[in-house]
Amino acid sequence: MVTALDGFLDAGSAAGLAIAHLLESSPGRVVASFEVDEFYDYRARRPPMSFVQDHYSDYEAPRLVVRLMRDDRRAPYLLLTGPEPDVRWEAFAEAVRAVVEHFAVRLTVSMGSVPMAVPHTRPVQVTNHATAKRLLVSENVWQGEIRIPSSAQSLLELRLGEWGHDATGFVAHIPHYVAQFGYPEASAAMLRQVGAVTGLQWDTAELDAAAAQRQAEIAGQVEDSDEVRAVVAGLEQQYDAFHRDDSGYGGGPNMLEAEDGSLPDSADLPTGEELGAQFEQFLAGLDQSDDE
Known part of the structure; x- marks a missing residue:
């Protein structure tokens, strides 16, 4: 069962875009539905509705459901989506446990994303848990x-493990200066990771194309600002130093050494305050509708 809940763990809308990509080919069939009134705070997250001239219409009620889906090879899997519960997390975990045991789910895999001090010019890093x-x-x-x-979502994984059910997940690291915008490159990366652990297969060509377009947009914004280029360069230096060691994989004893064997000068790297100030205009430039 693949899970991705709207809300807390979705920087860059990475999980949301991945779910939308899965549902685009087929909406699947709802096989389980949660009583959303038990978990949802309507005043904190007011559902949208329309007002047409003189009446209300088109109320978009929140739904927390499990769908039976099929991948590109027609292999079946379950997909749990909807808003993250605002209350009664333990009851929610118990309800998901009932679904897992009813359908004899062998593995639950979650997707999420968090903002991190990483550059958009490097491959998306994903934490596996x-x-x-x-x-x-x-x-x-x-x-x-x-x-x-x-x-x-994280509590659910913890509880499933305590109840003897296998659960894993992936959290993509999103460049924090674009975390409020869609970042499809991370969506594609997570789907590939989910496929690696489950054997499911999806064509991510549309996400890859959207990622290329987003990268071009960001590159254009960066090119217009010397200050932004300097900040990105600092993040690139930090990223490369962290990932560099003799094996080519980060985490070794020399992971913070520069190419000449010295440690990167922290004075050359941007502070949090500098990042916030220098990217304010950068973010404003990207604050456009999809059509624009």
């Missing part, structure tokens, strides 16, 4: 422990 090491298909570039805000 799972309830057991045997489920991991890639090694993460950094090791350690960090306290993070939780989400219904």
